[in-house]
Amino acid sequence: MVKLEDVLEALDRVVDPEIDLPITKLGFVENIEITExxxxxxxxxxxxxxxxxNFVYLMMKGARDEVSRVKGVKSVTVxxxxxxxxxxxxxxxLHGKSYEECFPNDLITGSLDELKRTFDExxxxxxxxxxxxxxxxxxxxxxxVTKLRMCDIELDKSGTDIIVRCGEKRIQIAKAGHIFRSYxxxxxxxxxxxxxxxxxxxxxxxxxxxxEEIRNVIELGRRRRLNFKSNAILCTALLSSRYNxxxxxxxxxxxx
Amino acid sequence: MIxxxxxxxxxxxxxxxxxxxxxxxxxxxxxxxxxxxxxxxxHKSLSPPEYxxxxxxxxxxxxDTFVEDVFVKGYVDMGIFQPTYLTDFYKNGWNTTEQxxxxxAKYPDRFILNTSFDPRDGEAGLEIFEQKVRKWGCKGxxxxxxxxxxxxxxxxxxxxxxYRYLEKCVELGVKxxxxxxxxxxxxxxxxxxxVHEVDDVATSFTELNFIVSHAxxxxxxxxxxxxxQDKNVYADLAVVLAFIWSRPRYTAEMLAELLYWLGPDRxxxxxxxxxxxxxxxxxxxxxxxxxxxxxxxxxxxxxLETKKKILGLNAARLYGIDIEAQKKKLAxxxxxxxxxxxxAEINIPPHLT
Numbered sequence: 011m012v013k014l015e016d017v018l019e020a021l022d023r024v025v026d027p028e029i030d031l032p033i034t035k036l037g038f039v040e041n042i043e044i045t046e047x048x049x050x051x052x053x054x055x056x057x058x059x060x061x062x063x064n065f066v067y068l069m070m071k072g073a074r075d076e077v078s079r080v081k082g083v084k085s086v087t088v089x090x091x092x093x094x095x096x097x098x099x100x101x102x103x104l105h106g107k108s109y110e111e112c113f114p115n116d117l118i119t120g121s122l123d124e125l126k127r128t129f130d131e132x133x134x135x136x137x138x139x140x141x142x143x144x145x146x147x148x149x150x151x152x153x154x155v156t157k158l159r160m161c162d163i164e165l166d167k168s169g170t171d172i173i174v175r176c177g178e179k180r181i182q183i184a185k186a187g188h189i190f191r192s193y194x195x196x197x198x199x200x201x202x203x204x205x206x207x208x209x210x211x212x213x214x215x216x217x218x219x220x221x222e223e224i225r226n227v228i229e230l231g232r233r234r235r236l237n238f239k240s241n242a243i244l245c246t247a248l249l250s251s252r253y254n255x256x257x258x259x260x261x262x263x264x265x266x
Numbered sequence: 267m268i269x270x271x272x273x274x275x276x277x278x279x280x281x282x283x284x285x286x287x288x289x290x291x292x293x294x295x296x297x298x299x300x301x302x303x304x305x306x307x308x309h310k311s312l313s314p315p316e317y318x319x320x321x322x323x324x325x326x327x328x329x330d331t332f333v334e335d336v337f338v339k340g341y342v343d344m345g346i347f348q349p350t351y352l353t354d355f356y357k358n359g360w361n362t363t364e365q366x367x368x369x370x371a372k373y374p375d376r377f378i379l380n381t382s383f384d385p386r387d388g389e390a391g392l393e394i395f396e397q398k399v400r401k402w403g404c405k406g407x408x409x410x411x412x413x414x415x416x417x418x419x420x421x422x423x424x425x426x427x428x429y430r431y432l433e434k435c436v437e438l439g440v441k442x443x444x445x446x447x448x449x450x451x452x453x454x455x456x457x458x459x460x461v462h463e464v465d466d467v468a469t470s471f472t473e474l475n476f477i478v479s480h481a482x483x484x485x486x487x488x489x490x491x492x493x494x495q496d497k498n499v500y501a502d503l504a505v506v507l508a509f510i511w512s513r514p515r516y517t518a519e520m521l522a523e524l525l526y527w528l529g530p531d532r533x534x535x536x537x538x539x540x541x542x543x544x545x546x547x548x549x550x551x552x553x554x555x556x557x558x559x560x561x562x563x564x565x566x567x568x569x570l571e572t573k574k575k576i577l578g579l580n581a582a583r584l585y586g587i588d589i590e591a592q593k594k595k596l597a598x599x600x601x602x603x604x605x606x607x608x609x610a611e612i613n614i615p616p617h618l619t
Contacts, residue, residue: 028484058307059300062458094300116419120456128457132487236523237487243513244483244505247311252303257311266516 012044012082020080021052024072027065027129029242030136033073035264036242037249048084050077056093057248063095067102067109068126074103092252130200131214132234137193138211139231142224144186150176156221161206163190242266267593267609268341270552271619274609275574276589278378278581279544280477281504281536282345284332284369285361287325297414298355308541312508317543327540329369337376338605340537340544343596346378346581348408348444348479354415363398370402375595378585380406380444383434385427386415392434399438405585406442407435408479412458423463432471442584443467444502446479459485461492468496475584477534480505481524490527500584501528503576504536510550518556525566533576534584548577553614570619 021039022032033039033054041053052073056066070088077086088103090096095113102112110118145155154176162175165187172186197204202216209218211227219227243266250257268275287305292298306324319327327335336342347366351359359365363381370377381404383395398404412420421428423445435443447459461482468476481501482489493499501524509517524533535551537544556568582589596602 058304060304064457094297116417125457233487233490233523236519237485239516240486240520241484243509243516247512248304248307251307251311 011046012048012050012080014042014044016080017042017044017050017052017077017083020076021073023076024069025133026241026245027068027126027133028238029245030129030133030238031242031264033069036246037253037255037260037263038069039073040253048082050080050083050086052077052086052088054088054090055249055253056090057245057252059092059094061093063093063099063113064109064122064125066090066093066095067099067112068122070099070103130196132237134196134200134214135227135231136234136238137189137196139228139235140189141186141193142211142228142231144172144183144189145174148174148181148183150174150181152221152224156209156211156219156224158210159206160204160208160210163210165190239266267343267607268548268552268612269609270570270612270614271616273570273574274593275552276578276582276593277342277535277544277548278344278346278578278585278587279336279340279342279537279539280346280502280534280581281348281479282332282336282539283348283350283361284329284366285326285350285540286356286358286365287360289325291356291358293353293357294355301352301355301360305541308508312512313542314511314546317546319540324540329372332369332539333373333601334605335543335545336537336539337601338607340539341548341610342537342544343578344376344378344587344592345539346380346406346536346585348380348446349382350408350410350413350446351382351384352410352413354413363402363404367402373599373601375592375599376601378405378587380404380408380442381440382408382410383431384413384415385421385425385431386418388427392431395431395434396438399440404440406444406477407440408444408446410446412447420458423467428467429470432467432474436471436473441473442475442477443471444477444479447482447485457485461485461489464489464499465492465496468492468499472498474498475500477502477584480538481520486520486523490523493528493532497532499528500532500534500580502534502536504538504541507535507547507551508538508542510554511546514550514554515557515560517554518560521554521568522556522560522564522566525568525572526564530572530575531580534581535577549612551577552612553618555618570614 018034021034024033025031026033026036038054038056040055043051074086074088077083089100098112109122164173166173170187171182171184172190174181200214202212211219211224213219242264246260247257250260287302302325306321309324310318336345349361349363349366351362353359366379370379379402381398445464464476464478475498477500478489479502483505506520537547561567
């Protein structure tokens with residue numbers, strides 16, 4: 011029997027590319043139906059009637075793919091409502107169509123993979139900067155941070171904090187566990203190969219970053235994070251208004 | 267007009283509308299309704315509760331309500347109409363140059379009327395565009411690149427025909443270009459909100475000014491980068507300032523980032539009325555303070571002088587408004603007389619000046 015918590019955990023891995031937060035936390039998953047024969051239906055809703063269909067497709071396909079891998083799942087249907095392209099997307103996803111195939115009569119230029127990559131890289135810089143901020147706030151210098159390797163950081167037993175080894179120092183940073191994990195996840199998604207000896211800070215192509223590059227990324231990251239936060243606040247506010255949700259509760263949930 | 271600790275501040279709202287969202291005006295009901303309801307959610311989600319309208323009023327509020335909300339209660343001296351056509355969705359358009367023109371004709375000194383062009387209108391459109399510009403004396407255009415037109419779901423500033431129209435703008439003295447990246451250019455794979463094309467045209471047309479609607483949200487990160495490269499790029503602060511009541515700290519972060527990249531001379535206050543109302547935005551803004559940690563991180567400040575620029579001086583410079591001369595005209599105009607308008611006295615703590 012398919013477990014609801016497993017389905018939710020799978021959906022937690024699907025982000026809105028313009029926000030870099032899980033669709034579950036954003037309130038985009040309205041309902042989940044699981045039947046005994048292992049079929050799962052996921053009902054989605056969005057902030058506006060006009061949300062860009064390329065990003066919507068990425069979220070719906072992501073949801074379908076992640077949930078398909080859950081133990082016991084035989085089939086997954088993702089259904090969107092209240093959107094100008096809902097029927098094309100619902101029908102397209104059902105038949106395993108590509109984004110272009112969902113809209114056969116329309117001009118599609120560019121590649122969805124390229125679009126996804128652009129936003130994956132934005133998310134990567136954003137998550138990298140979040141980790142950098144935590145490390146610098148703990149008292150480490152920029153020089154020390156530049157020299158850190160993967161083996162110098164580990165999660166504490168609870169997974170909530172991280173422990174950083176720097177020379178003789180051993181620093182525990184509270185509540186940085188999920189930041190570290192999400193940074194590693196994005197590295198993996200971008201196909202950046204790492205070993206325990208790899209520098210902690212690599213650019214999106216996998217090259218080690220020197221001090222100047224890290225300094226630049228801090229400034230870039232601040233803009234990226236502000237952008238994601240901006241979209242997060244606006245989109246959840248619109249969603250709350252549209253579907254009569256508790257806006258403040260949603261804001262607290264996504265920690266903005 | 268407001269008088270803050272004795273200092274007069276002339277207010278130009280760079281982003282106002284007089285729309286008609288009524289059912290009678292719906293051409294394609296699904297899309298017309300979708301558009302109206304989306305706008306309504308924007309209004310409801312960020313306005314203080316006492317400013318939220320019922321849907322019926324929101325669909326059509328009319329010129330009298332506009333005048334009262336914007337000029338009488340809203341502290342605004344002049345409004346810049348930014349048209350949005352959407353003639354695929356609405357029989358007479360959502361708020362066209364002609365619709366807005368009615369108010370402009372009635373109160374000429376109160377309004378700057380921007381018009382619009384659509385490069386998909388081709389050669390014939392150039393002629394019509396020139397006529398509109400000459401009729402209304404337009405100095406600015408709002409460009410809604412995501413507007414649907416038959417099978418086309420949008421266009422780009424870098425399209426060859428867009429260049430032809432921008433060249434026409436240079437020829438006609440239409441110096442202020444207001445690009446608006448809307449909800450979607452469907453269904454291209456590319457990012458419909460991508461603002462990089464603004465960089466291309468701003469570089470090609472250095473004699474034009476590009477005031478980007480709502481600072482490029484949802485791509486404010488890329489917008490800031492472009493605005494640093496191109497000194498003829500400006501930020502319209504509609505939507506940005508709409509968070510000021512519900513999310514002041516986040517608003518501070520946005521303003522600090524924009525001040526950091528663009529400085530105080532390239533930001534323009536706008537309400538996007540009637541999505542949000544000038545009154546509450548201006549009241550919050552004039553008293554607004556950047557938290558100390560944000561101030562020291564970004565090394566920017568939001569002094570009264572900077573607020574004065576944002577509220578009116580920057581727009582006045584772009585549109586060639588002589589503020590002292592305009593004040594005299596407005597002190598005697600029909601609205602000032604009918605409502606016995608006086609500058610609103612607002613006192614703020616000395617450390618904010």
